[in-house]
Amino acid sequence: MTEPGDMADQLAALRADNARLRRLLDEAGMPDSLRHGLRNTMATLRIIMHRSAESATDVETYVTHLDGRLSALLRVPSTTDVLGEIDLHSLVSDELMVHLVREGDQATIAGPRVRLRPKPALSLALALHELASNGIEHGALALPQGRVAVTWEMQPDESGPILALLWDEAGGTAIREPAHRGFGMTLLEDMLGYELEARTALTCGPDGLRCSLQIPFTAQIGRLIAAELEHDDDGGSF
Known part of the structure; x- marks a missing residue:
């Protein structure tokens, strides 16, 4: 686990990086909407590159993990609808399909219909x-x-x-907590807390990993599609 002082230093460095990037984009005279989106994307990319390098054991591992993480980011725009929102079910199923884990086969995906805003979707x-x-x-x-x-x-x-999201593995073998804290754990425990104010609980169980995310569901995160509106979208009567 990261010590409180270390975490505070990391967040301070992240805020300083964001401030420097904001100044550069301000000086370039970009429109507010483009500047905001680019700043968020660049900040995320910088974190991924630096943290991937810190946790990699060799260049090949670094390239493989970095490529996978960047690809995950690039898949998000492909699922964005005309309102600029991303369906949570599609986000989950698309990521699992990349790893050849199919819904109804090795995966169960269930929950109310939620549409996410771009930043939390990333x-x-x-x-x-x-x-x-x-x-x-x-x-x-x-x-x-x-x-x-x-x-x-x-x-x-x-x-x-x-928004309470649960990743719950079954049918595996007992796993133990990793000896060192890599990018994945830093992302789940620290970065999601910073970006989404999420509370994360990780449990290494007897047959796989269990990850619980508790995310305050504000308008900046997304919106819930009511059942009657979903029915109407599908062509049903009002």
Whole structure:
């Protein structure tokens, strides 16, 4: 686990990087909307490159992991609808399919219809990529009988609704906590907290990994599509 002082230093460095990038884009005279999106993307890319380098054991591993993470980011725009939103179910299923984990076969995907805004969608795409990659390399998805259930629900809270997302592996073998803290754990425990104010709980169970995310569901995160509106979208009567 990262010590409190180390985490504070990392967040301070991230804020300083964002401030420097903001000044550069301001000086370039870019429109606000383009500047904001580019700043977010560049900040995310810098974090991925630096943290991937820190956790890599050799150049080949670094390139492989970096390529996978960048590909996860690039897949997000392909699922963006005309409103600039990303369907959570599609985000999950697309990432699993890249790893040849098919819904209805090795994967169960279930939850209310949620559409995410681009920035949180990028963060969740990276998180899902890390979970899927870990499941293939070390967890239940490395075995033919291994399965994963990715489910989410809305939970009430006095401060507002919470998007509770669960990654739950089964059919694998016992896994232990890693000896060192790599990019995946840093992303899930620290970066999601910084970007989405998420609370993360990781459990190395007897047959795979269990990851629980509790994300305050604000308008900056996305919106819930009510069942009656979803029915109307599909051509049903109003």
